[in-house]
Amino acid sequence: LSTGTTIVLSSYHWLLAWIGLEINTLAIIPILTMTPHPRATEAATKYFLTQATASAVILFSSLINAWQMGEWSINSLTNFPMNALSVAIMMKLGLAPLHFWMPEVLQGISLSTGLILSTWQKIAPMTLLLQVSHLVDLNLMVVIGFTSVLIGGWSGIGQTQLRKILAFSSIGHLGWMVIVLKISPQLSLLNFLLYIIMTSSIFLSLMTISATKMTEIAISWPKAPAMTMSMMLILLSLAGLPPLTGFAPKLLITLELVKQDMLLIALSVMMISLLALFFYLRLTFILSLILPPNTASSSPIWRTSNKSLSPIAMINSLSLTLLPLSPTLLLLM
Structure with a gap:
């Protein structure tokens, strides 16, 4: 995860940024399926399909831009590739109206994995969006x-x-x-x-x-x-x-x-x-x-955990x- 995000953060080239996003996606798939449950497998499948679709659109728009402009720089984009790229990044972030995968995926995974998905996995797409903010x-x-x-x-x-x-x-x-x-x-x-x-x-x-x-x-x-x-x-x-x-x-x-x-x-x-x-x-x-009500499930815990808070x-x-x-x-x- 950290490798993919670091590549995206340090890249000025669309192909490198795309590679970083793909590493990020492939790295979290095993984490999503860590829980041996059908809901986790379903969540990982939905996440992979949506992220793969968004990555394909990013690669498609960057190829069109390279064909039109003759360069792969992140800061030089024409109108159509920029709009397609914006929509693809927003699909990766889970923004409406391309948000349908986000609640379903979060529901099928554990809270610790949901924390990674809601915070760390947003860093790379948001960085790309901030880099092209003057062009959107x-x-x-x-x-x-x-x-x-x-x-x-x-x-x-x-x-x-x-x-x-x-x-x-x-x-x-x-x-x-x-x-x-x-x-x-x-x-x-x-x-x-x-x-x-x-x-x-x-x-x-x-x-x-x-x-x-x-x-x-x-x-x-x-x-x-x-x-x-x-x-x-x-x-x-x-x-x-x-x-x-x-x-x-x-x-x-x-x-x-x-x-x-x-x-x-x-x-x-x-x-x-x-x-x-x-x-x-x-x-x-x-x-x-x-x-x-004062039932066994709501009584104070007499054997507390030793983990640091x-x-x-x-x-x-x-x-x-x-x-x-x-x-x-x-x-x-």
Whole structure:
């Protein structure tokens, strides 16, 4: 995984970037099938087919561009190859309307593998998108970003499986990044970094309490009250509520859209984000305000685990308290 991502990060040549993406895809397939279950095999098959299709489109568009321009440089693309490439990268990222594989794949794998899929596997495609941000079509980015925020909020409302909820949450957050990609790539990069921190913290918290369904987080308070409290705040941070970390990217993106006289888009995206806020608040309500009956499954654990929670505590702190530092981080970029 690290080899493929490093090749993409260091490449200025489309063929090298494509090779890096292929190494990335082939490296995670055995990790997806690590769990001996038909759902894991199905998830790996779906992931491979979608990623292979997107890689074929990337290779096709780069070949057309090399034929037209006579070079393979990432920063020189004509109109049609650029649009085809943008769509292919967005399929790799799982952006709407090419998002259908993302919830199904996440549902069929473990939480630890889902963490890799939702964070590390997004780095290489997002890097390519940031490198060509000055060439992308603004209207295409706005339409895909707007659709992703809408689908990410609307589809997550009726879900009871936490992995599917996190998949739609990922789609919505990536939509915010794509909307502002053409206008301010630095702001999009800041949003991506904060997204990785917050998503990692919620996945690690769920792995600690071994919860994959809403009914399982409802009985987590007696078992791990401190972890449950921090997880509740992380969900509110993902929702973008002040004064938590997740509020910063939404505020900065909205201000940037207003500065570019895109008032209608800014207002529409903010209103649609209320859909996602609903299911975040629903999870928070289950975590904090529903006390389960005192059964054996909800009693405090008398034989605790010896594993260290220091890394989780550190990343949870980052996902909750980075709001004051966000303007400084943006200036440093």
